[in-house]
Amino acid sequence: MGYVTDAARALATTLRNALRPPTTVEFPAVIRPRAERYRASFALPDDEHGEVACIACLACERICPSQVIKMKSGGKRESPVSGKKRAYVDEFVLDLSACIQCELCIQVCNSDAITMTREPEAPSFSREDLVLNLVRLRANAHDKTAAWGRGTVLQEMQEPPKAEKPPVRAPTEAPKPIQAKEPPADAIAEPKQPPAPPPQPATATATVPETETP
Amino acid sequence: MHVQSAGRGRVDPHASVRSYDPEADMMLLHFGPQHPSTHGVFRMDLYLDGEIVVKATPYLGYLHRAVEKLCEKLTYTQSTPIVDKNDYVSPMCNEQALNMAFEKLLGIEVPRRARWIRTIFAELQRIASHLLWLGTFGLDLGGALGGGSTLFLHCFRERELILDLFEDVTGARFHYNTHTIGGNRHDLPAGWNAKVKAALATIESRLPEYEAMSLANSIFVARTKGVGRLDGELALELGITGPILRASGVDHDLRRDAPYHAYDEMEVRVAVARGGDCLARAEVRFAELRESIRLTRSAIDGVPEGPICGFKPIRQPTQVKATSGQVYAALESPRGELGTFLIAGGDTPTSPYRLKIRPPSLHALSAIPYILPGYTVSDAVAILGSLDPIMGEVDR
């Protein structure tokens, strides 16, 4: 008889659950709100001048345990917007299909130049669609909501208070002159070559194509 | 049942099958690696005499991902998200075990707030892991198209509450990478306490429902009572720890006996059972579930203020250096003693020479050749479920 009463109790339990509203929703018609700190995809936001904030310091490329970030920089150039010389990142590739979402790249970025987004990338039919390049990453900064975790926020949260650390370098600070000793981004690559796609402020190069077309 | 059962003296797992009974007509059944209930990619070769298992041989290694070798090549700062994926059901414990070893090696003191947060994470993770165990055990006993799957989905519904809590703190539902050398990376957000208490209240209210469908259900008891008896001595010899050891009568729990995190400031009541069978293991895990709820509830409001990290935040991969030293640090994961053995001084000071992880599930699976013979195929499934192996940490 024990079987019968226990079976009855199990049946009552499932019936009670059947009468409760279901827990699942029909995705993607209904999308549940995620937590405030949810992290999904990536973005390279702009700085206050509207240019890409990333200076290709390679910190995120070096820290990534899965080595999914690869970037190239053509060296420092004068910014067309602010007029100051700064480092730029020219190619940035993040292979989202191999990313393990560990947030270490965000953690190490001292200038919040790489952030995560709260919306994931849409599923796609080809692997190439999951490789985020610079264009997509910059677009994500506008199209998607930034996640809570940014490098400066995390580092400040983790900083033990007894160590009096100088504040994180603000973008308006001038770069220190000793930086010339350690070439930032050229080290990865090829010898210096004039970068072709980004806008060239000097007028000298503007005449180059003119002379090429007789 | 009868043949060579563990109750009648120790089974010799290396004995040849032919010596069993020359007249018997035995059948070799490959159980897995592709099977609905092998808890991951795991293979057992079962020699069956009718339905009774005569000899069982486990085969591991199907999920080997060279985690330890990878950690030798990566630096200390990069290893946490890699070992996160060992015991993929309780990632917090993996991260904590690894970082405890690093902290011991470098002599870094973890601040009190970080230790309390780690304790709360560990206990919440224990609840989540035991809920998952209960669900998959139900699947093993009742089938994916039947009563087992109902229990499974109910347990997962409550486990989602805990994953949501973790998402509130870290931003990720699974594989958090929230621990770092010296403490934690994410601090608790405002209002988290209330959410934790609400989640615990919901889980506690559903526990009687789980019992109605499992522990208090006579079909469950009939399937698990007397099945897979493991005696305490054999368990100790094989290095089994955790709920399986406690279910065989040995009162040993690292949280109480070798306290870490903030367990020295709390009273951990350890659940011990005498039977050593699947039912005893189920009861121990259920009791641990209740105990974790109680511990979390008592700890959540007492988290002290202060820093959450005792070391510099990670800014470069090469910032943690160690040239010599050997440590072993262990904690009590939901499966048993999860330890990290670390020898520093690899090719570069920023990587270890050897990082060895002591997975509790490996030792649990080593009991299979001893406790499976003498029971039927259905019992073999129940026993495997009650050992709660996670192949990710077994194979690493």
Next chain:
Amino acid sequence: MSPLVHGAAYGVVIVSALLTVIAFGIWFERKFAGRMQSRLGPTIVGPVGLFQPLADVVKLLQKEDIVPKDADRHLFDIAPILAALCSLGAAAVVPFSSSMVAADLDIGVLYVLGIGGLMVIPTFCAGWASNNKFALLGAMRAIAQSVSYGVPLVLSVLVPVILAGSMSVSGIVAWQSTHHWVAVWPIIPGLPAFFLFFLAMLAESNRIPFDIPEAESELVAGVTTEYTGAKFVLFYMAEYVHTLVGSALGAALFFGGWDGPFAPGLHWMVAKTLAIFVVVYWVRWSLLRLRADQLMDLCWKRLTPIGVALVLLAAAWVQYGPEGAR
């Protein structure tokens, strides 16, 4: 008209009706199971997911028909067909109303028990012919289970037979319409007999908690492991039809079939059948599975003695009871 034409016409109607009810039943089961598990169930195919069974069947039908290399080809092919035939065949004697019955056999009960017992053969054929150890284990368990649970099934069915004095199913229903329903009065052999019939019917159709022949967590898919495509559809259908026909028989033999407090007819039969059908699924999605030896234990040590006692009680009722010897 000749019984053959009558039977054939009814056969077509009944088989179509059963398959339609099965389609609805699959949908209902998945929704009900979904709600019990706190989720939605099918929602996309058709309004509220109503066409999901159709989608399932179409999906299964377009799958490749794989036959394992050393399988016994003929047995492998014939097993699902035989299973479907046996389950559908039992529906021939079920009276859907006082005038709707495909074959009004005098030995209807014996026929049903015989055809249901034949289900062992396709199960064993499938298990043996698949050349798969999991299927073989499933087949062995299935034979033990089917043959053993035939005994409480027969004993429980004997109670309405004795009370009504007829082995014809429509005769039993007709008797119940003039006297009381068997499960209601006399309640002591009647309700436990229904309960016994319910358990035995679950075991004969391999439903949880007695589904070790196709125990998914132990035996992959048990007897049907190697079946794909159209043959799997036949097994799938056979299982549902067996359950539905068993529910219909339970409704007919114990709850008065098409009889009702007002307006007797087909609708009562349908309602009672569906009620028992729902309870079968409710039990399936709530309980865990019994082990093979515990199942045998239950059958021989508990259900069979109870069944014998119930038959004796029914005979005593008829002989010495208030309604006197019929």
